[in-house]
Amino acid sequence: MTDVSFDVVVVGAGRAGVAAAYKLADEGFEVALVERAKQPGMKNVTGGVLYGSILDDLVPEFPEEAPLERHVVEHNIKLLHGDAEVSIGYRDLELREEPNYTLMLGKFDRWFVDRAVDQGVTFLSETAVRDVTQEESRAVVHTDREDGDIACDVVIGADGVNTTVGRKTGIQRTMRNEDMALSVKKVIDVGRETIDQRFNLDSDEGAAYIYTGFPEGAPTIGYFIYTFDEYISVGAVGGLETLRWLGDEGYGETGTPLYSLLEDFMELDTVRPYVQGDAVEEYQGILVPEHSYDTLPDRQDRRVALVGDAAGLVLNKGYTFRGLDYGIKSGLVAAEAAVKCAEDGDWDAFGRRYDTSLEDSYVLQDMKQHRHLPKFLKNERMYDAYPGIATETLRGMYSAETDASGLTWRQAYRAFRRSDAGFLDLLKDGYRGLRSL
Amino acid sequence: MSVQDDLETVEWDVSEDAHITVDNEQCITCEDKPCLHLCPAECFDYQEDQEGGIYFAYEPCVECGACMVFCANDPDKGAVSWSKAEGGKGVEFDFG
Structure with a gap:
């Protein structure tokens, strides 16, 4: 018999899980946020920029209050080729108007959990989830604590890329x-x-x-x-x-x-x-x-929903990584689905409702629009022939030592002819690139 | 710098129980042994006297999950048994 119970158990105190717990507590739910680390952030790693407008509604004061690192006003893409580097830099003071920051999760996640606790979230640290089971009218989260089973109406699995919730419930397929x-x-x-x-x-x-x-x-x-x-x-x-x-x-x-x-x-x-x-x-x-929209794993089953990395919601756009904001958005969407279920009592519809709303959200719309991008980024010519053509063309323009001469377009043409890429490749890749970006 | 120097910067509260174990019998038939270069913490070491040539230490694991994907989930390999470290144990990052 399980004595401990909450309305919702959120597994994992990354930004997706904390956003979900925060919003639910704000709506008056009894929420447990279960985290295996001693302190928030200790197990969390990122290599991205927080595109922060996603937090505007939930914590409008975050740019002043949160421990942020630097306000990102410049992005650079650099193509390396032998001794050369061809780069595209973009710096824009208008980016100062957007709350996009670099973060250290050790500090940020601790702050975010503290804010969620202020909202009324029950934070359980040093607790690893071992299994999640679904019964007739409830779900149970089994932890490695003594007498550590927690009953609830629904579970939000925000436990990262190697999601225990997703694997133990069989929602997530085997990753290769x-x-x-x-x-x-x-x-x-x-x-x-x-x-x-x-x-x-x-x-x-x-x-x-x-x-x-x-x-x-x-x-x-x-x-x-x-x-x-x-x-x-x-x-x-x-x-x-x-x-x-x-x-x-x-x-x-x-x-x-x-x-x-x-x-x-x-x-x-x-x-x-x-x-x-x-x-x-x-x-x-x-x-x-590294999924594309078409290969995304499943993310829900009845009373269980997966959010953030646990649902594979990351997109490498080639020029930036999106994931931090996708995670937060998916957590918020899961919270909204739980609110809806509490209204009509149909908790069994939780997973389905979450899935439908996520499909309509900008996260999956974005991934859908870029559905061909992951395959495009696996094309070897992107890492060899094309940086080579760009380098040789620029070398022809700027180097006084090369034997290249004549008009720039002729140099570009010669560089292209010397590369391994054929005309058909160029046409195909150009088309695919335009279509996926 | 080698990865061993970099690992000096990482902290752990090591559990007495291994969260990852290796069934060395499965390593005997594994020809490419991708664990030796894909594990970012060099938890897998080639030692000739070990069965299948693999010595595994869970202590310096940074809990990335790569060995679950390239070994445990590969039906032709499957030497690794993978789970998350017990609550409060394992790697402890400061920065993230």
């Missing part, structure tokens, strides 16, 4: 290499003034850098640099399937450790000036879901 990217990241102490100088920023301004094209021709491998208040983070991301066969450092003479790629990346002449620092303060690893 093709579904996941691995990311490793270092947080480096650089100091505020050095960051301002190195990245050409004013004190609270931040920049985000995304790199591809290294090693040449390796699909799905990318890198990022984010500026924090006094630290920077630099990380690598690569599809597990690519990492399994790329290179020859592995036991079976295929494969490369992602941290070796990150080391090599940080030693590149074009990268080293940005990332050199006194000391690595922390090293982290995390899986990143």
Whole structure:
């Protein structure tokens, strides 16, 4: 028999789970927020920018109150090719009007949980969920605490990419290499003034850098640099399937450790000036879901809904990663579905209602619009031939040493002819690119 | 810098119980042993005297879940048994 009961149990105190719990407490629900770490954020890792307008309604005062790092006013995409780097930079003071920030989850998630507790959420830390079962008229969350079963009307699984809730209920299908990217990241102490100088920023301004094209021709491998208040983070991301066969450092003479790629990346002449620092303060690893809209796993069953990374709601757009705001939005949508169920008492409709509302939300609309993008980003020409063409064209324009001469379009044409890409490829890729972006 | 130096920056409250175990018998037939290069914390080490050549230590695990995907979930491999660390134990990140 289970003695402890709540209206809703939220599993996992990341931003998706906390947003859901916060909103439900605000609506007067009895909510338990279950977290396996000692303190919020200790198990949480990100490599992204918070596109913060999603918090405007829930916590309008967050830009003043939350521990944020830097206000992102500049984005850079950098294509690496041999000794060269071709970059597109975008800096816009109008971005100052948008609440987009870099974050350290250790601080941010602790703040967010404190705010949720102020709203009336019951926070249970050091509690790992082992199973979730559904009975006739309730659900039960089984934890590793003594007498640790918690009964409730519905469960929100916000327990991240390796979701116990999703796996134990059988909602989530078995994940394979093709579904996941691995990311490793270092947080480096650089100091505020050095960051301002190195990245050409004013004190609270931040920049985000995304790199591809290294090693040449390796699909799905990318890198990022984010500026924090006094630290920077630099990380690598690569599809597990690519990492399994790329290179020859592995036991079976295929494969490369992602941290070796990150080391090599940080030693590149074009990268080293940005990332050199006194000391690595922390090293982290995390899986990143790599689904397209069409391959998203299931996310609900009757009284259980999965939100955030647990539902695979992450999109690598090639020029930025979306996930932090998708997680928060999905948590809010799940909370709204629970509110609706409380109104008419039809708790069995919870999962279905959540799913329907999420489908109409900007999260899945966005993923649907970009449904061809994940496949497009697996195209090897994006990491080899095209950065090569761009580099050779620019070299023809700016280098006095090359034998290239004549009009720019002729140089671009010659660079294209020398590359491995054919005309048909270019047409197809151009079409696919336009269609997916 | 090697990953071992980087791992020096990480803190753990190590549990007495392993949250991940390896059935070495399954490693005997595994030809490419992707664990040796895909685990970002080098929890898997090649040691000839071990069955299947794999020595596994759960203590330095950063709890990313990669070994669940590339080994436990692969019907041709399946040496890894995976679960989350017990409440309050395991890796403790400061920054995130």
